[in-house]
Amino acid sequence: MIQEILPQEIAFDVDGVFADTFRVFVDRARDEYGYQFHYEDITEYDFRQVVDIDEEISEEIIESLMNHPMENHIRPIEGAVSLLSRLSSAGPLLFVTARPHKIPIMNWVRNQLSNVDRDLIRLEATNTHREKIPILLKNEVRYFVEDRLDTCYLLEEVSIVPIVFQQPWNRRPHHFPVVKSWDEISTLIRW
Numbered sequence: 001m002i003q004e005i006l007p008q009e010i011a012f013d014v015d016g017v018f019a020d021t022f023r024v025f026v027d028r029a030r031d032e033y034g035y036q037f038h039y040e041d042i043t044e045y046d047f048r049q050v051v052d053i054d055e056e057i058s059e060e061i062i063e064s065l066m067n068h069p070m071e072n073h074i075r076p077i078e079g080a081v082s083l084l085s086r087l088s089s090a091g092p093l094l095f096v097t098a099r100p101h102k103i104p105i106m107n108w109v110r111n112q113l114s115n116v117d118r119d120l121i122r123l124e125a126t127n128t129h130r131e132k133i134p135i136l137l138k139n140e141v142r143y144f145v146e147d148r149l150d151t152c153y154l155l156e157e158v159s160i161v162p163i164v165f166q167q168p169w170n171r172r173p174h175h176f177p178v179v180k181s182w183d184e185i186s187t188l189i190r191w
Contacts, residue, residue: 004190005143007091007190009143010142011093011095011145012084012094012095013132013147015097016165017080019074019076020077021065021074022047022167023039023075024065025061025065026038026039029053035053043168044169066100066101067101069105069108070104077182079183081112084113084116087189088116088117093121095124096135098125098129100125105125109121109123132154133154133155133160143161144162144163145179146162147170163176163177163188164179165178166178166179
């Protein structure tokens with residue numbers, strides 16, 4: 001059971017937690033290439049294990065989403081902007097993503113949080129999930145909101161409490177705390 005979290009103790013993943021990136025992936029696969037799978041069909045983080053899509057096409061869409069999140073009209077997950085804006089009044093926000101390039105997603109985050117002082121938005125792009133760990137430890141993060149279960153196990157190994165943001169790809173059995181919305185995250189914060 002999670003006790004109330006101090007604002008400076010929590011950090012956030014981006015894709016699948018703040019950015020609704022996978023939904024845009026599904027929409028583009030359907031609208032541009034005629035694929036008929038649905039968001040709820042992505043029951044594995046490595047979606048190619050469960051969705052039949054040409055590798056070259058999926059790479060093309062992913063590359064576009066990674067390098068051009070604003071042009072792809074990626075939206076924030078409902079409630080994220082409101083809670084993150086409120087949380088920024090208590091200090092800097094930290095986002096740690098396994099994306100390979102920082103600038104495109106940092107621009108997207110700043111655009112979504114346009115009412116938050118830019119100096120209060122910190123984002124690290126690690127290129128791998130495992131490389132999130134040193135950044136979180138260095139910043140004394142105790143809680144990390146994440147959608148990838150494999151990363152949650154890595155966090156647990158170094159005594160960072162993973163909070164799973166529920167998505168279709170992380171519903172297999174596990175023992176981590178789960179939130180289904182940003183409103184639920186809000187209830188965990190010591191305001």
